[in-house]
Structure formats: structure tokens, C-alpha cells
Amino acid sequence: MGKEKINIIIAFCFVIAFFASSSSVHAEEIVGKAKVIAGDLIEIDGRRVRLYGIDAPDLDQICLSKKGEEYKCGDHAKRHLAVMIGRLPLTCKGEKKDENGALIAVCSIRWLDINENIVFDGWALAYREHGDDYVRAELAAKARHQGLWRGSAFVTPWEWRAGARDFRKPR
Numbered sequence: 001m002g003k004e005k006i007n008i009i010i011a012f013c014f015v016i017a018f019f020a021s022s023s024s025v026h027a028e029e030i031v032g033k034a035k036v037i038a039g040d041l042i043e044i045d046g047r048r049v050r051l052y053g054i055d056a057p058d059l060d061q062i063c064l065s066k067k068g069e070e071y072k073c074g075d076h077a078k079r080h081l082a083v084m085i086g087r088l089p090l091t092c093k094g095e096k097k098d099e100n101g102a103l104i105a106v107c108s109i110r111w112l113d114i115n116e117n118i119v120f121d122g123w124a125l126a127y128r129e130h131g132d133d134y135v136r137a138e139l140a141a142k143a144r145h146q147g148l149w150r151g152s153a154f155v156t157p158w159e160w161r162a163g164a165r166d167f168r169k170p171r
Helices: 003-023 074-084 114-122 135-144 157-161
Strands: 030-040 041-044 048-053 063-064 068-070 087-098 105-107
Touching: 030 048, 030 074, 030 105, 030 157, 041 087, 048 114, 068 074, 074 114, 105 114
Parallel strands: 048 105
Antiparallel strands: 030 041, 030 087, 041 048, 063 068, 087 105
């Protein structure tokens, strides 16, 4: 192979490498102890992280218990997440930010997927606009009557934010 062919191949490799690095999305990673803001929102070292693929009740959201009594299910979701993660450091990895600048990420404690776990425990729903990653965990929580699913009725978080307040039996 001649010197000219080698130079062309090297130049071609540089062009490919340049376009590959400039067009690929780079995952961002945040590691540290988290402060729980809501059932699907945490803060690590002053940086907000929205848990990818899930939607927990808003802090002011009201649900109905089995006895038909109102309770703040958003507050329950927040407290459940706080107990789940405790003081352990989290690793959160994501590629996009939400409309408020929070990193949308999957967070874990070692091998435990926190996003999936809060859905599995019934205190958040799979947010299908992000994908179907946590639908099985939601169905398992529903089948086991865990978290939100143990009450008599609730409005989905996305319907609550849209103004719906008509309680229905969980689907």
C-alpha cells in the first residue's frame, strides 16, 4: 500500500471519528447522596435529577384510601423514595434534560434500579411517554395492590397536572 493511500485512509478515519463524536449523545453521570424533592425528583450536590420513565403523584395530589378517606399520595411517594434511598450514594445516568433543566436519568444504588423499584412498590406509574421500561413493574404493583393501587381510587399524575380531580377505581 502506498503512502498516498495510507494518508487517505487516515484522513477518512479522522473524518468518521469527528462526525461520530459530534453527533453522538454523551450520557451524563451524577453520583452522590440525594435529597428527595418529590416522588420522582431528587437533588444531588445542587443538581436536580428527574427519574426517567416514571411519574409519581405531585406533592399536593390527593388520593382516596380503601376507606374512602383523602390522603396526600404525593407526600407518601416522596417519603417512600426517601426511605428507599436513605443516606446511600446514588449513581444517576441520563442524556436529556426536562423543561426545568433537571437531568432525566436512571438512578441506582449499586445494582438496584431506583426508578423501577418505586414503580414496583406502587408509588409511581410507568411514564409511557418515555417508553415502556417500567410497565411490568407497574403491573406487578397493581396485581399486588401496592402503594397507590391499595387505595380505592386515584387520578394518574399526568391527568392530575392537567386538572382532573375525578377519582376512579385504579385501572
